[in-house]
Amino acid sequence: MSELLIKNGRVFDPINSINGDIMDIAIKNGKIVDDVSLSPNTKVIDASSMIVMPGGVDAHSHIAGSKVNSGRIMRPDDGRSGIEKRTKITRPCSGYTVPNTFAMGYRYAKLGYTTVFEAAIPILHARHTHEEFGDIPIIDKGGLVLFGSNWQVMEAVRENDIEKLAAYVAWGLSASRGYGVKIVNPGGGEAWGFGKNVSGLHDTVPNFDVTPAEIITSLAKANEMLHLPHSIHLHCNLLGTPGNYKTTIETMKLLEHIKPGMDRQVVHITHLTFNAWGGTNWGDFESKADAVADYLNQHDHVTVDMGQLIFGNATTMTADGPMQYANARLLNARWTNGDVELEDASGVVPLSYIRKMYIHDIMWAVGLEVALLTRNPWQVLLTTDHPNGGPFVNYPEVIALLMSAQKREEEMLKLSNKMRDRTTLSGIERELDWYDIAIKTRASHAKILGLTDHGKGHLGAGADADVTIYHINPDRVDAGREHATVKKAFEKPAYTIKDGEVVAMNGEITATPAGRTFWVNASVPEEHNTRLMRDLRLKFRKYYSINLANYMVQDNYVKHPVVIKAGGS
Amino acid sequence: MQTVTLTPIIQSKISIEAETITPDNFAGKTGEEIENITIWEGNHKTRLFEFFKIALEGKDSPENTKIIINGSIPRVKRVGEGMTDGMILINGDVDMHVGAKMCGGVITVKGSADSWAGREMKGGELIIGGDAGYYLGAGYRGESCGMRGGKIIVFGDVKDYAGEHICGGEILIKGSAGLMPGISNNGGIITIEGNTSMPGAEMKKGTIKINGVVETLVPSYKQEDDEEINGIVYNKYTGDVVAGGKGSLYIKR
Numbered sequence: 002m003s004e005l006l007i008k009n010g011r012v013f014d015p016i017n018s019i020n021g022d023i024m025d026i027a028i029k030n031g032k033i034v035d036d037v038s039l040s041p042n043t044k045v046i047d048a049s050s051m052i053v054m055p056g057g058v059d060a061h062s063h064i065a066g067s068k069v070n071s072g073r074i075m076r077p078d079d080g081r082s083g084i085e086k087r088t089k090i091t092r093p094c095s096g097y098t099v100p101n102t103f104a105m106g107y108r109y110a111k112l113g114y115t116t117v118f119e120a121a122i123p124i125l126h127a128r129h130t131h132e133e134f135g136d137i138p139i140i141d142k143g144g145l146v147l148f149g150s151n152w153q154v155m156e157a158v159r160e161n162d163i164e165k166l167a168a169y170v171a172w173g174l175s176a177s178r179g180y181g182v183k184i185v186n187p188g189g190g191e192a193w194g195f196g197k198n199v200s201g202l203h204d205t206v207p208n209f210d211v212t213p214a215e216i217i218t219s220l221a222k223a224n225e226m227l228h229l230p231h232s233i234h235l236h237c238n239l240l241g242t243p244g245n246y247k248t249t250i251e252t253m254k255l256l257e258h259i260k261p262g263m264d265r266q267v268v269h270i271t272h273l274t275f276n277a278w279g280g281t282n283w284g285d286f287e288s289k290a291d292a293v294a295d296y297l298n299q300h301d302h303v304t305v306d307m308g309q310l311i312f313g314n315a316t317t318m319t320a321d322g323p324m325q326y327a328n329a330r331l332l333n334a335r336w337t338n339g340d341v342e343l344e345d346a347s348g349v350v351p352l353s354y355i356r357k358m359y360i361h362d363i364m365w366a367v368g369l370e371v372a373l374l375t376r377n378p379w380q381v382l383l384t385t386d387h388p389n390g391g392p393f394v395n396y397p398e399v400i401a402l403l404m405s406a407q408k409r410e411e412e413m414l415k416l417s418n419k420m421r422d423r424t425t426l427s428g429i430e431r432e433l434d435w436y437d438i439a440i441k442t443r444a445s446h447a448k449i450l451g452l453t454d455h456g457k458g459h460l461g462a463g464a465d466a467d468v469t470i471y472h473i474n475p476d477r478v479d480a481g482r483e484h485a486t487v488k489k490a491f492e493k494p495a496y497t498i499k500d501g502e503v504v505a506m507n508g509e510i511t512a513t514p515a516g517r518t519f520w521v522n523a524s525v526p527e528e529h530n531t532r533l534m535r536d537l538r539l540k541f542r543k544y545y546s547i548n549l550a551n552y553m554v555q556d557n558y559v560k561h562p563v564v565i566k567a568g569g570s
Numbered sequence: 571m572q573t574v575t576l577t578p579i580i581q582s583k584i585s586i587e588a589e590t591i592t593p594d595n596f597a598g599k600t601g602e603e604i605e606n607i608t609i610w611e612g613n614h615k616t617r618l619f620e621f622f623k624i625a626l627e628g629k630d631s632p633e634n635t636k637i638i639i640n641g642s643i644p645r646v647k648r649v650g651e652g653m654t655d656g657m658i659l660i661n662g663d664v665d666m667h668v669g670a671k672m673c674g675g676v677i678t679v680k681g682s683a684d685s686w687a688g689r690e691m692k693g694g695e696l697i698i699g700g701d702a703g704y705y706l707g708a709g710y711r712g713e714s715c716g717m718r719g720g721k722i723i724v725f726g727d728v729k730d731y732a733g734e735h736i737c738g739g740e741i742l743i744k745g746s747a748g749l750m751p752g753i754s755n756n757g758g759i760i761t762i763e764g765n766t767s768m769p770g771a772e773m774k775k776g777t778i779k780i781n782g783v784v785e786t787l788v789p790s791y792k793q794e795d796d797e798e799i800n801g802i803v804y805n806k807y808t809g810d811v812v813a814g815g816k817g818s819l820y821i822k823r
């Protein structure tokens with residue numbers, strides 16, 4: 002019976018509409034409760050003059066699996082940075098853009114985050130992802146599973162058999178112990194198997210006679226038929242190509258009439274830094290974040306995340322194989338290419354974002370513009386698409402940029418003039434407040450993932466006792482002017498509490514419990530399953546390199562599961 | 571002037587990590603403080619006096635500090651790592667990574683140095699009287715830039731990949747070099763008095779000069795007009811064309 006009382010903090014809990022009230026937060030046995038009766042065993046934390054928020058939630062990050070590991074293998078130079086010696090309770094850490102598994106958990110916890118979702122798991126490689134999850138301490142995890150260039154998916158789309166498609170999605174989530182549907186450059190991963198790409202939403206995928214538009218809408222329908230907690234999670238076609246904002250908006254339009262099966266968005270479009278681009282080539286490259294934000298301001302079926310660019314080293318990793326090939330050729334950079342049999346492709350390319358290279362400067366502005374020009378703070382999540390835009394340890398920098406027009410102005414002085422001319426950033430005066438930041442770093446992540454009913458992203462009674470306390474007094478600090486103080490406070494929270502246990506204090510790890518793994522078990526009518534299994538048995542016999550019986554992730558790879566039930570009624 | 575003499579008393583079979591042996595770290599310290607400087611024997615933390623007899627004369631700043639190692643230390647790595655000034659004299663052989671990342675001062679090795687000598691050095695001088703191993707002056711695994719400044723002189727032979735990824739500085743090899751000296755270099759000057767094979771593969775920028783015999787020349791170099799330097803006539807090539815390189819390769823005619 003462990004009890005904890007966090008007294009007199011300034012609480013920001015947007016899901017429960019609490020905006021900076023001075024409150025006590027009571028914790029009993031790892032859950033938030035309405036009150037605790039103070040006993041000698043109750044631990045008390047005095048949080049007066051400090052900010053209290055729910056533990057951070059990250060809905061889109063690349064923390065585990067085969068791509069992350071390819072990044073580690075091809076970047077021994079990255080492994081030499083960020084070296085931290087072991088302590089009595091922590092294991093040794095290394096890496097900056099692709100940290101080792103231990104560092105992933107410690108660094109997120111030290112930053113005040115308690116739940117992180119891996120954004121791209123190929124079903125075939127899911128076992129590897131879960132092995133790394135097992136090694137990542139402290140934080141709770143979950144993963145989105147790649148469906149966008151999968152043969153079984155494209156065949157069901159061609160046959161317009163949404164029931165069978167839903168059955169496959171449910172089966173794929175179960176096979177991978179995954180949480181939601183990720184789509185990356187739909188159709189492009191398959192085309193890349195033949196050295197090609199798809200050129201837009203209505204191009205035909207070679208050998209499958211389906212278009213990216215059909216793949217997206219069919220998967221959205223299947224997703225909603227299954228009432229999955231999360232919507233489809235989409236990395237758009239033509240990502241990384243000048244002029245792609247048109248495709249991004251067209252993609253959003255495709256999904257305007259789909260009815261969500263749950264109280265949430267119909268699609269989450271990820272890392273806008275890379276797909277709100279205007280221009281026709283790298284010469285006339287410009288930001289079109291304003292056009293995308295305009296659309297978002299008029300439609301609520303879409304949510305997005307920033308994928309904010311951070312100057313310095315990054316390691317780009319995605320299932321978008323053809324885009325990564327183009328990237329590697331353009332930059333003359335190292336390149337890893339992956340082929341995931343019938344399911345998808347992948348590529349990893351290390352690179353550096355450099356100030357005064359105007360393309361990078363403009364990309365830096367795009368993420369901020371999307372976040373600042375979109376009026377509803379719940380619609381745009383704060384991410385860096387770790388480690389594609391930059392490593393997650395830089396979130397405090399992004400928070401400070403969003404809260405201070407002065408900081409943005411100071412940063413812009415270091416950048417090229419082309420950036421000023423080709424983005425709207427220098428004209429934006431909006432400064433986010435603490436409540437907005439609580440939304441963009443935890444509440445909305447949990448809501449978009451469909452995790453609020455499962456105890457994440459808020460501090461209401463019954464929620465998981467994941468709490469972060471920051472050394473900053475909102476009455477005293479003017480975030481617009483004192484942005485350095487804000488950044489520092491978010492870099493080293495006073496306390497990170499996970500399931501009622503203090504796991505980090507002032508940037509030091511104090512406990513290393515194992516986190517849980519969320520996955521979704523969706524049921525489908527037996528008749529659709531039977532039809533699906535007939536297809537799958539044939540696929541495994543004819544094409545896969547392994548047997549169907551060896552394909553499913555066994556339960557002993559997921560040591561601390563939280564199974565969320567879904568499915569048709 | 572401060573002079574610290576270290577005489578090896580036992581030779582460990584396990585490698586010793588001794589990046590703490592630098593004039594910067596020894597300057598101004600007492601004999602007792604120096605004796606208690608941390609080094610690692612494998613995964614075991616230990617102190618200098620366990621392996622060396624230490625004699626100290628004077629007390630001074632790093633630029634006026636000289637460290638003399640009286641004997642071979644074939645299992646002691648990283649001597650002089652990152653040093654900015656002063657002198658180290660090794661009267662014998664030394665293990666890997668001697669002078670890695672050094673920025674200034676002089677290291678003289680009377681015997682031979684193992685691999686990665688002068689790795690990623692930025693300045694200063696590293697003189698090796700005997701031979702050197704693989705990756706002389708190179709960048710470590712995955713690094714895009716090796717040596718950036720300073721000078722390395724080797725009087726004996728060196729093994730493969732000397733000057734891999736160097737971006738600046740100068741390497742002079744009096745003997746012969748193994749395969750692929752200057753591979754993927756992006757600046758700097760490498761001079762080899764003896765023989766070698768496949769110099770300058772993937773060179774983007776920089777100069778490599780060879781006075782001995784080149785066993786194999788990579789095919790992706792463009793021949794230019796001959797040039798005379800210091801009274802010697804060289805065949806001149808530019809490349810490496812496959813890397814879009816503009817480096818110069820001189821081979822004695």
Ligand SMILES: [Zn+2]
Nearest residue numbers: 061120386389
């Ligand atoms: Zn991503």
